[in-house]
Amino acid sequence: MSVPDHVAIIMDGNGRWASRRGMPRAAGHRSGAQAVRAIVESAREQSVKTLTLFAFSSENWQRPKTEVRVLLDLFRRTIRREIDSMNESGVRLSFIGERAHFSEALRHEMAQAEMRTRDNAALNLVIAIDYGGRWDLVQAARRLACACRDNQLDPDEIDEHSLGARLALAEFPAPDLFIRTGGERRVSNFLLWDLAYSELYFSDELWPDFDGNSLACAIDWFGQRQRRFGRLPQAAATGL
Ligand code: IPE
Ligand code: IPE
Ligand code: MG
Numbered sequence: 001m002s003v004p005d006h007v008a009i010i011m012d013g014n015g016r017w018a019s020r021r022g023m024p025r026a027a028g029h030r031s032g033a034q035a036v037r038a039i040v041e042s043a044r045e046q047s048v049k050t051l052t053l054f055a056f057s058s059e060n061w062q063r064p065k066t067e068v069r070v071l072l073d074l075f076r077r078t079i080r081r082e083i084d085s086m087n088e089s090g091v092r093l094s095f096i097g098e099r100a101h102f103s104e105a106l107r108h109e110m111a112q113a114e115m116r117t118r119d120n121a122a123l124n125l126v127i128a129i130d131y132g133g134r135w136d137l138v139q140a141a142r143r144l145a146c147a148c149r150d151n152q153l154d155p156d157e158i159d160e161h162s163l164g165a166r167l168a169l170a171e172f173p174a175p176d177l178f179i180r181t182g183g184e185r186r187v188s189n190f191l192l193w194d195l196a197y198s199e200l201y202f203s204d205e206l207w208p209d210f211d212g213n214s215l216a217c218a219i220d221w222f223g224q225r226q227r228r229f230g231r232l233p234q235a236a237a238t239g240l
Contacts, residue, residue: 001223004176007043007215008052008198010190011036013182013206020206026070031208033078040091040125042212046219050124050172054190058098058132075129076106083113090122096168097131098139124172131168133192140166169194177222179215181207199225 011032018028036053043051056071063071079093086093093113102110143166147153153162164170175191178198185202187195201218203210226233 001220003047003219004199004222005048006050006052006173006175007048007177007179007219008054008175008191008195009039009178010054010180010182010188011207011210012180012184012188014208016182017206017208025067028206028208029067029070029074033074035208035210036078037082038212039210039215040086040123041089042215044089044091044123045212046216048123048219050126050175052096052126052128052169052172052175052191054128054131054188056097056129056131057189058130058135059189061101061130072102072106075127076109079109079113083116086125087117087120090120091117092120092122092124093117093127094124095127095129096136097129098135099130101130126169126172128168128190132189133187134189136168136191137193139168164193167193174198177201177218179203179218181205181210181214197227197229199227 014028014032015025016028017031018025021027039053040051055075060071061068083093095110095114099107099110140163144153144158144163148155148158169191174194174196175198178187178190178195179201180186181203183202183204183206199222201221203214203218205214
């Protein structure tokens with residue numbers, strides 16, 4: 001059964017997880033951050049090569065300031081807490097998204113974590129933070145325009161390859177499996193370009209409850225999908 005090389009996850013449902021327990025939303029975010037560790041380990045054990053996790057969207061800035069602060073503090077503390085063990089287990093960490101709105105200190109820590117783990121090869125862990133699919137397409141378009149202006153590219157040569165090469169996930173193959181926890185069936189401005197042919201899996205489990213076993217179920221489901229990419233299934237194609 002085939003295993004997805006690249007799994008991309010919208011980690012949704014922290015707030016509801018906390019509300020159902022009569023706890024503040026921040027407690028849900030803390031449990032959500034803890035849940036990441038098991039998923040990273042489980043992905044590695046199941047031979048997933050790249051795991052992309054949506055941690056904070058371009059639109060999440062519109063939440064109350066206190067919640068935004070909780071989320072960004074948790075992000076920073078989680079990196080600090082996990083970086084040594086991730087490094088030891090061969091995880092290469094990278095971040096995608098707009099970093100300009102973060103403090104200089106946070107940007108520095110992110111760059112350090114990327115540098116420290118850049119030669120690791122057991123699992124690529126990509127954290128999407130202040131990321132939006134529309135932001136990604138816009139920054140790629142801007143880079144294409146700059147290349148044209150600088151005479152490095154002819155506008156007539158712009159194609160899927162040259163645009164794709166300027167997207168945040170350019171160095172990785174597109175996600176094979178997309179997972180969203182928390183019950184919503186929407187993409188919420190995640191990887192708009194890259195999800196073109198991903199298998200879409202929606203789980204009603206809230207993110208803090210999503211564990212290695214839940215991931216294994218999603219991977220099993222993926223194994224039963226027949227991917228066609230617009231072609232005919234193999235058997236039908238040869239029977240023409
Ligand atoms: C996901 O959980 C975390 C982020 C979006 C940063 P939510 O905070 O969206 O939780 P719900 O959807 O309100 O339950
Ligand atoms: C998507 O969840 C973003 C992340 C999980 C980081 P949201 O909770 O922000 O999405 P909507 O608002 O329900 O679409
Ligand atoms: Mg949500």
